[in-house]
Structures are given as structure tokens and as C-alpha cells.
Amino acid sequence: MKRRKFIKNASLTGVGLAVGATITSCEDKNSKAGTKENKEAIANLQGLPLVIATWHVKEATAKAMEVLQSGGNALDAVEQGCRVEEANEKGQSVGKGGLPDRDGNVTLDACIMDKNGNCGSVVYLQNITHAVSVARKVMEDTPHVMLAGEGAKQFAISKGFQPENLLTEASKKAWEKWKVEAKYKPIINIENHDTIGMLAMDKNGDISGACTTSGLAYKMGGRVGDSPIIGSGLFVDNEVGACVATGLGEEVVKTVGSFLVVELMRQGKSPQEACEEAINRIVSKPNSNYKDFQVGYIAINKKGETGHYSIHEGFSMTKFQDGNNEQLMSDFYHKSS
Numbered sequence: 001m002k003r004r005k006f007i008k009n010a011s012l013t014g015v016g017l018a019v020g021a022t023i024t025s026c027e028d029k030n031s032k033a034g035t036k037e038n039k040e041a042i043a044n045l046q047g048l049p050l051v052i053a054t055w056h057v058k059e060a061t062a063k064a065m066e067v068l069q070s071g072g073n074a075l076d077a078v079e080q081g082c083r084v085e086e087a088n089e090k091g092q093s094v095g096k097g098g099l100p101d102r103d104g105n106v107t108l109d110a111c112i113m114d115k116n117g118n119c120g121s122v123v124y125l126q127n128i129t130h131a132v133s134v135a136r137k138v139m140e141d142t143p144h145v146m147l148a149g150e151g152a153k154q155f156a157i158s159k160g161f162q163p164e165n166l167l168t169e170a171s172k173k174a175w176e177k178w179k180v181e182a183k184y185k186p187i188i189n190i191e192n193h194d195t196i197g198m199l200a201m202d203k204n205g206d207i208s209g210a211c212t213t214s215g216l217a218y219k220m221g222g223r224v225g226d227s228p229i230i231g232s233g234l235f236v237d238n239e240v241g242a243c244v245a246t247g248l249g250e251e252v253v254k255t256v257g258s259f260l261v262v263e264l265m266r267q268g269k270s271p272q273e274a275c276e277e278a279i280n281r282i283v284s285k286p287n288s289n290y291k292d293f294q295v296g297y298i299a300i301n302k303k304g305e306t307g308h309y310s311i312h313e314g315f316s317m318t319k320f321q322d323g324n325n326e327q328l329m330s331d332f333y334h335k336s337s
């Protein structure tokens, strides 16, 4: 990963408030959220719209920003932004071209969540590139939250998605090489990673999020990670903020990571503090082998402040705000080898 610059700690440039405007703090949110005063404060926010995403995905954030600038809402933005990476065959941890499981099957996990707390998710989806859009259809067109495997695929086809082979030649070759030794060891940090989690705040101050991945390379057949699990891979509470996770999903699920980050922000922590605390929960577990795996979080609060933090060096967040689309290297927990 090319490290243009190391921007330590949180991005402190939250959404600016117009003179005289006040905004409900996380601490007293319960009493004021949804009030006329709060709505007026949000209407005065500057620095919107705003998009953040895991890893170095400037084309995806640019697409999301384009949607927002042309009047689209945060939900449309995160869906469209994630689709860019799903369609990118070079990205080997999401959508088409994703690395397969140990049996050679590419299986996708994705979810999406809107400002009203509605959500949709697909797990173990095969042969459909745009898992995030199928997740949105689950949210909008079914009474369910989650569809899995063949049911998810048939639902997608019934909605007009075209089945296709997602295993590209490059990913097939990588899998064949892996099969020679067939050692299963989660990779600690993947350079130029592209499993994508995205959060957007539109001009009205409303937040939505999405997450899409082909999961861990060479995972066991049937394995599902954190990414499609609401509260683990993604959580949005439009009155507080939102969080999305990346890295070793099993560890995120065990601590319900994204929900934890949002609840910490509800209690008054900044997005940066909340991400750091959620990483601390993982690394401070008894007998944690955190030296062997990576987890990263990005978060946004209702003031438009953002945070990002990981266990190991190498994680980054892409942020698009006020015309700047930039990759920000994350601070990290494990400083010495």
C-alpha cells in the first residue's frame, strides 16, 4: 500500500456548524433527538454531504459523492459506491473476481441499512455480482432482513439480476496456487484491500451504510463473516451515527463490533474514541491472538465527525468531503513487533 501520508488519529474535521447553530450532543441525544431544535441544527450543518469507506477506494467514494451531489440520498450513495468495487474484477475480496472458498466457490456477503433503521442482508450468495443491491431488495421488497445461499440467489434472479461466473482467471490461479499447500491462515493485513464498507451522510444530515465482501480467501465452504450481520459488520442509528468493520469477521462478530461503536458514541465518545475502545475489547480478551489478525473500524457521528482505527498498521479510510477525496492512514493498536 502506498502510504502517501500518515494522518494520525481521527480526522478532526467534522461537519462545521453555522454560527449560532447548536447540535444535540451524544450525551443528551435521548432528550433532544428528533426535536425541532435538533432538526434546525442539522439543517445548518456545513461540510455535507460526506462519504467515508474502508480501505483505499477513491473511485467508490467518488461515485457515492456524485450520487449525493446530484440530489441522491445517503442510501443510494452507499449502494452505488459499493457497486463500483463489486464490479471491479481486480479487487479480490469483493464481488466479481473475489477469491473463492477452499472448494473454489466465490460466495458473497453484503448488507445495507438506512436512516430509519431498516436493513437487508444476503449471506453465502453465489453467481450474482451486486450483492449489495440484492441486500437492498431484501430490505425493500421482502418482509425479511436476511436471505442466504440458494434462496438469496433465486430471489435475486426473480428481481432481474443476471447469474454469472464470479471466479476470474486471476482468482482461479491464486486458488490453485493456494491448493498446493492448502494452509488456512487468515491474512493479517492485505495490502490494497478492497472489501468495502461505506457510510454516507447526505445534505439533510441523514446517514446510511453498506458493506459487501467475498469474505476471507479460502474460507471453509459455508462460512459467513461479520459483513452481512447487522450490528457486527455494520450498524446505523441515524440519531447517533454509524460504523462499519473490516478484517477478521469472526472477531468482529464476537464483540458485535459496529453496534458497540455506535453505542459508545451514544454514551458520548467521539467516533475515534469509540473505534479505539472497540478494538481494545478485541485485543484485551483473555488469550487474544490479535497479533495474528487484523480488524479495522470506521465511524461517523451525527455531527459529521469521523474516526478510524485498527489493530495493525496498514488500514486506511477513504474520505470524501468538501471536494477532497483522500486516503487517510489509520492509527493502530499494535505498535511494536
Ligand code: SD4
Residues within 6 Å of the ligand: 093, 193, 195, 213, 214, 215, 216, 224, 225, 226, 227, 245, 246, 247, 248, 249, 250
Ligand atoms: C469477513 N470482514 O468476511 C470480512 C472480510 C474483510 O477485510 O473485511 N476483510 O470476515
